Amino acid sequence: MTWIATLGFPRIGRRRELKRAVEGYFAGRLTAAELADAAANLRAERWRLQHQLGVDLIPANDFSLYDHVLDTAVMVGAVPARFGWTGGPVGLDLYFEMARGGRVPPLEMTKWFDTNYHYLVPEFTPDQAFALTSRKPVDEFCEARALGIRTVPVLLGPVSFLLLGKMAGGGHPLALLSRLLPVYEEVLRQLHAAGAAWVQLDEPCLVLDRTAEEMAQVSAAYERLAAAAPVKVMLVTYFGGLGEHFERVWSLPVHGIHLDLVRAPEHWDDLARVRVPDERVVSLGVIDGRNVWRADLDAVLPRVSPVLARFGGERVVLAPSCPLLHVPWDAAQEGKLDPKVRSWLSFAVQKLEELHLLRRALDEGEDGVREAWSAQRAALASRRAHPGVVRQDVRARVEAVAAEAPARAPRAVRRRLQKDRLGLPLLPTTTIGSFPQTEAVRRARADARQGRMAPEAYASFLREQIARCVRRQEALGLDVLVHGEFERTDMVEYFAEQLDGFLVTEHGWVQSYGTRCVKPPVIYGDVARPRPMTVAWTTYAQSLTDRPVKGMLTGPVTILQWSFVRDDLSREAVCRQIAVAIRDEVLDLERAGIRVIQIDEPALREGLPLRRADRALYLDWAVACFRLAYAGVRDETQIHTHMCYAEFSDITSAIAAMDVDVISLEAARSGMADLPSIAAARLSCDIGPGVYDIHSPRIPEVAEVRALLAKACTLLPPEQVWVNPDCGLKTRREEEVWPALTHMITAAREMRETLTQAARS
Numbered sequence: 001m002t003w004i005a006t007l008g009f010p011r012i013g014r015r016r017e018l019k020r021a022v023e024g025y026f027a028g029r030l031t032a033a034e035l036a037d038a039a040a041n042l043r044a045e046r047w048r049l050q051h052q053l054g055v056d057l058i059p060a061n062d063f064s065l066y067d068h069v070l071d072t073a074v075m076v077g078a079v080p081a082r083f084g085w086t087g088g089p090v091g092l093d094l095y096f097e098m099a100r101g102g103r104v105p106p107l108e109m110t111k112w113f114d115t116n117y118h119y120l121v122p123e124f125t126p127d128q129a130f131a132l133t134s135r136k137p138v139d140e141f142c143e144a145r146a147l148g149i150r151t152v153p154v155l156l157g158p159v160s161f162l163l164l165g166k167m168a169g170g171g172h173p174l175a176l177l178s179r180l181l182p183v184y185e186e187v188l189r190q191l192h193a194a195g196a197a198w199v200q201l202d203e204p205c206l207v208l209d210r211t212a213e214e215m216a217q218v219s220a221a222y223e224r225l226a227a228a229a230p231v232k233v234m235l236v237t238y239f240g241g242l243g244e245h246f247e248r249v250w251s252l253p254v255h256g257i258h259l260d261l262v263r264a265p266e267h268w269d270d271l272a273r274v275r276v277p278d279e280r281v282v283s284l285g286v287i288d289g290r291n292v293w294r295a296d297l298d299a300v301l302p303r304v305s306p307v308l309a310r311f312g313g314e315r316v317v318l319a320p321s322c323p324l325l326h327v328p329w330d331a332a333q334e335g336k337l338d339p340k341v342r343s344w345l346s347f348a349v350q351k352l353e354e355l356h357l358l359r360r361a362l363d364e365g366e367d368g369v370r371e372a373w374s375a376q377r378a379a380l381a382s383r384r385a386h387p388g389v390v391r392q393d394v395r396a397r398v399e400a401v402a403a404e405a406p407a408r409a410p411r412a413v414r415r416r417l418q419k420d421r422l423g424l425p426l427l428p429t430t431t432i433g434s435f436p437q438t439e440a441v442r443r444a445r446a447d448a449r450q451g452r453m454a455p456e457a458y459a460s461f462l463r464e465q466i467a468r469c470v471r472r473q474e475a476l477g478l479d480v481l482v483h484g485e486f487e488r489t490d491m492v493e494y495f496a497e498q499l500d501g502f503l504v505t506e507h508g509w510v511q512s513y514g515t516r517c518v519k520p521p522v523i524y525g526d527v528a529r530p531r532p533m534t535v536a537w538t539t540y541a542q543s544l545t546d547r548p549v550k551g552m553l554t555g556p557v558t559i560l561q562w563s564f565v566r567d568d569l570s571r572e573a574v575c576r577q578i579a580v581a582i583r584d585e586v587l588d589l590e591r592a593g594i595r596v597i598q599i600d601e602p603a604l605r606e607g608l609p610l611r612r613a614d615r616a617l618y619l620d621w622a623v624a625c626f627r628l629a630y631a632g633v634r635d636e637t638q639i640h641t642h643m644c645y646a647e648f649s650d651i652t653s654a655i656a657a658m659d660v661d662v663i664s665l666e667a668a669r670s671g672m673a674d675l676p677s678i679a680a681a682r683l684s685c686d687i688g689p690g691v692y693d694i695h696s697p698r699i700p701e702v703a704e705v706r707a708l709l710a711k712a713c714t715l716l717p718p719e720q721v722w723v724n725p726d727c728g729l730k731t732r733r734e735e736e737v738w739p740a741l742t743h744m745i746t747a748a749r750e751m752r753e754t755l756t757q758a759a760r761s
C-alpha cells in the first residue's frame, strides 16, 4: 500500500488560536505556561486530525510559535551577539526578541521563496560557532508519541538553512557547513534514540539556481548525515524542479526524496527512466500546496500508476507538492459560501482527503471509490460551467483596452506639468497610505459586518476617521496627504470584495509572518469592476483640504500575487484583466479631480520566478500589466508606486520600465542598502527611499531621519528625492506614528534648509 504524507500542516490554528495565544502572551494576558498549554493543545489537534484523515507520515516539529527558520537558528545556537546570549537553552523572551526586537533590533524579515510568508533571516559571522541548544524536535516527537501518534520530525535542512541566512561581510554561508553538520548529526542521533524511524529534511533551496560547487557540498553533507544515525532521511524539495541537478540529488544517500510534481511536471519523465536504488522511497508531490482548487484526480491517477508499477506500492508516498503552510485550514468552515462554490475549494484538510481518495483509487480501483470520485469530478465540472468563469464581455473589453493603451509624454514633460500643478517644495513629504488600524476602527468594521452597526453609521464613522487623519496630516505639514485606508481590512482583500471574478472567505487565513495573517481572496472567474471602489473616500478626503490627496490603489500584480489564482487561465491573462479593472478606477479618480494616484506594487518583486532564466518573461508581462493600469491618464496626473518587503537591486530595469512619476521604496530598515543600485539605474522618476522603519515600535529621532535623508541626497539628485516612511502605518499605534511623522517632517525641513543654503553659497 502507498503512503500518505502531509509534509507540514498549517500551524496558526483552525480559528487562528496560535495568533490569539501568542498575542495574548505579548500583551501580558497569558503566562508562558498558558502559552505552552495553548501551543500543545493546537499541536495535539493537528496530529489527531491528520491521523483521522489517514495520513501515514504525520509531521512533527512543523509547528512554530513564530517562524520555523528562527526555530532552526535557535536550535543550532545561531544567536547574533547583540542579543547578549551566553549559551544554554534560548528562553521564550529572547526567542521573541530575536523575532520582534526590543532592546536591540530583531533579525531581518524577508520573503520565503515566492510566497507571501516571511521568515526571519539567520545571521552568521565568518567565525560562527554552532551548538545544539534545543530539544524541540525531540520533545515534539515524544509529545505526539505520548498521544499514541507516530510522527516524522521535520527539520529545515542544513544546506537551505545556511543559504537562507546572511553572512556578515558577504561571504558564502555554505562555508559554514562543516561546522554546522555536527549539530544536525546530533539531532538525528537524538531523534533515532527517541524512536523516530524517519526524519524529514526540507531543502527547498535545491530548486534554485545552484552551482556545481554548491551541489558538491550538498553531496558531501548528505554523505555525512547518512553516517550519523540509522534514521531514514526523507529529503524534501519543493517550489520547483531540480533542473540539471536532478541526477545528483537522486543519487544522494537518503532513503526518500520528495519532488514537487505540480511545479516540475518534467520529473514524471525522470521517474520513468531513473535507476531505482534499493530501498529508495519516492514522495510524489501531486496535490498543489500553493493553491486552493480541488484537484483534477483524473489527470493525476494515470501519472502515478506507472511510478507505482516501477517502485512498488510500499515505496511510493502521495503528498502535497509542498508543506501546507500556504493554504488555509479547512474549507468546510466556509459556511457562508454557496455549497456549490465551496465544493470547488480544497484547503489543507481537503488536500489530505484528496490524497486519501487517490490512494483508495489506486488500491481499490475506481469502482471502490465511485461515489467520492464522481463528487470530485462534479465539483470541477460545476466550476467550469459557472457563468462568471468565462465572460465574453470582459475578454473583449480587455483586449480592446490593451490594444489601444495610449503612451504618456516623456517624463521630463510630465515633471514640468506636475510641478506647475502641484507646487510641491524640494523634498516633498508624504506617507504610504494607511494610518493605524486602531481597535476602534476594527471594532466598528466588525460591528458593521455583524449588523450591529448600520451601514450609514459605519460610513459616517469612517468619514470622521478620514477627517481627523487629514486634519492631523495638514497640521503636521505633510505635502501630499492620504485618506488613511480605514475602510480596508487588507489592501488586496478590500479590492477583491468589490471586483467580479473574486470570492473572499470568512476563515481562509494564511500566516504572513509571526502572528500576522492574511486572507488571500480566490480568483475564480474573469475580473471586472462593476462600480467605483475608492472614489467616494478619496474625494471626501480631498474635499477637506487644498493640498493634494493621493488616491490609493493596489496594483494588478500585487492583487494577483496575494490571491489564490484560477488555474484555467494564464497568470498573465488574469493580471491583464485586473489591470483593466484598476485602470477604470484610476480614470474615475482622475475625473473626480484627484491629482496624485499611487498604485502599490509591493509584490511585484515577490512574483519573480525562482530561476533566473524565467525572470525576463515575467517582468515583461508584469510591467506591461502595471502600465496598463494607468494607461490613458493625463500627463499632469502624477502616478506613484510603492514597493516594500523585498530587495530591489535586481529589478531596477523593470522599475524604470514602469515609467511612474514617483516611487517610494522600503529603505530605512536596511539602512538604505539598496539605494546605491537604485541610484546607479538613473531612474527618471522621483524616488522616496523610506526614512522611517515602520516595522519597529521605536520612534526615530530627527537626527536619525536626517542622516538617512542626507545619505539619500548624496546618492540621488536632491530634486528627485521624496521623504516618506518605509511602508504603510496600519500596524503601528497612533502614539508611535504621530511623533515619528513629526520627526520626519522636521528632518525634511532641516534638510531643505541645508540644501538651499548650500545652493546659495
Ligand SMILES: CN1c2c(nc(N)[nH]c2=O)NC[C@@H]1CNc1ccc(C(=O)N[C@@H](CCC(=O)N[C@@H](CCC(=O)N[C@@H](CCC(=O)O)C(=O)O)C(=O)O)C(=O)O)cc1
Pocket: 116, 437, 442, 445, 446, 447, 449, 450, 488, 489, 490, 491, 492, 493, 512, 513, 515, 516, 517, 518, 519, 562, 602, 645, 731
Ligand atoms: C504589506 N503586507 C501585506 C501582505 N499581504 C497582504 N495581503 N496584505 C498586506 O498588507 N504581504 C506582505 C505584508 C505583510 N504584512 C502584513 C501586515 C499586517 C497583517 C495583519 O495585521 N493582519 C491582521 C488581519 C487583518 C485583517 O484583515 N483584519 C480584519 C479583522 C479580522 C478579524 O480578526 N476578525 C475577527 C472577527 C471580528 C468580528 O467579526 O467580531 C475574527 O476573525 O476573529 C479587519 O481589520 O477587519 C492580523 O491580525 O493578522 C498581515 C500582513
Ligand SMILES: N[C@@H](CCS)C(=O)O
Pocket: 432, 433, 434, 491, 552, 600, 602, 642, 644, 727, 728, 729, 730
Ligand atoms: N498603501 C498600503 C501599502 C502597503 S505595502 C499601505 O499604506 O498600507
Ligand SMILES: [Zn+2]
Pocket: 432, 602, 642, 643, 644, 645, 726, 727, 728
Ligand atoms: Zn509597503
